[in-house]
Amino acid sequence: MARTPLMAGNWKMNLTHVEAVALVQKLAWTLDDKKHDYAGVEVVVVPPFTDLRSVQTLVDGDKLKIAYGAQDVSAHDAGAYTGEVSAAMLAKLGCGYVVTGHSERREYHGESDALVNTKSRKALDAGMTPIVCVGEPLEVRKAGEQVSYTLEQVAGSLAGFTAEEVAGLVVAYEPVWAIGTGEVATPEDAQEVCSAIRGWVAENLGAEAADAVRVLYGGSVKAANAAAIMAKDDVDGCLVGGASLVADEFAGICRFAELPAV
Numbered sequence: 377m378a379r380t381p382l383m384a385g386n387w388k389m390n391l392t393h394v395e396a397v398a399l400v401q402k403l404a405w406t407l408d409d410k411k412h413d414y415a416g417v418e419v420v421v422v423p424p425f426t427d428l429r430s431v432q433t434l435v436d437g438d439k440l441k442i443a444y445g446a447q448d449v450s451a452h453d454a455g456a457y458t459g460e461v462s463a464a465m466l467a468k469l470g471c472g473y474v475v476t477g478h479s480e481r482r483e484y485h486g487e488s489d490a491l492v493n494t495k496s497r498k499a500l501d502a503g504m505t506p507i508v509c510v511g512e513p514l515e516v517r518k519a520g521e522q523v524s525y526t527l528e529q530v531a532g533s534l535a536g537f538t539a540e541e542v543a544g545l546v547v548a549y550e551p552v553w554a555i556g557t558g559e560v561a562t563p564e565d566a567q568e569v570c571s572a573i574r575g576w577v578a579e580n581l582g583a584e585a586a587d588a589v590r591v592l593y594g595g596s597v598k599a600a601n602a603a604a605i606m607a608k609d610d611v612d613g614c615l616v617g618g619a620s621l622v623a624d625e626f627a628g629i630c631r632f633a634e635l636p637a638v
């Protein structure tokens with residue numbers, strides 16, 4: 377099965393809603409200007425919560441071919457949870473995606489696989505696609521245990537999901553040591569773990585789900601290295617941090633097919 381490549385820009389805690397509108401406009405303009413027609417690539421931006429309404433208005437008003445999502449979601453449906461944002465609120469804003477279990481949330485907010493599992497379930501039940509993040513810290517990589525470590529996160533984060541549900545979702549492999557460090561994993565490093573994730577899905581949920589689930593790589597992706605990473609069989613897209621804040625750079629990543637895979 378041909379999986380649609382997905383390029384998602386995680387803006388993290390950057391850009392006001394005013395800046396968000398300018399960036400999405402420039403991104404759309406840059407992609408359209410190249411007559412690229414997105415070449416079958418799904419382009420997604422993941423701004424802070426406060427930007428979502430403005431991005432929705434722009435995307436709907438100008439009928440942009442850019443999807444958007446949120447960086448997190450509450451594990452609760454509604455009620456006395458000060459500061460949290462529910463899946464229903466995000467769905468109402470037209471979010472197609474929700475990032476769950478980003479390593480920054482796992483690290484700074486103590487998010488466990490069980491919590492990531494609940495949040496992913498909330499996103500899915502509200503009709504959005506979770507982008508479930510997994511990946512090992514440097515010590516684990518140094519010990520050569522990146523595959524078993526990451527698969528344990530996958531197993532915990534996806535526990536209880538059916539084969540049909542997993543077929544439709546996205547798993548992002550983001551080795552923590554490659555995030556924001558300029559230290560990009562080699563395409564072979566990315567392929568090793570992305571293929572192990574697909575293998576885990578095959579073993580636990582069947583070949584059909586494994587064939588359909590999209591597995592992204594994230595960590596210091598730029599236009600200059602995207603094509604080589606995307607050339608790997610089990611990498612279906614990228615979750616991009618810093619480079620997604622610059623329209624030309626992110627557009628370059630989305631147009632990876634036109635660039636040499638060096």
Ligand SMILES: O=C(CO)COP(=O)(O)O
Pocket residue numbers: 386478550554555556557558594595596597615616617618619
């Ligand atoms: O964490 C990331 C995306 O979610 C990766 O961030 P960088 O692309 O800035 O390394």
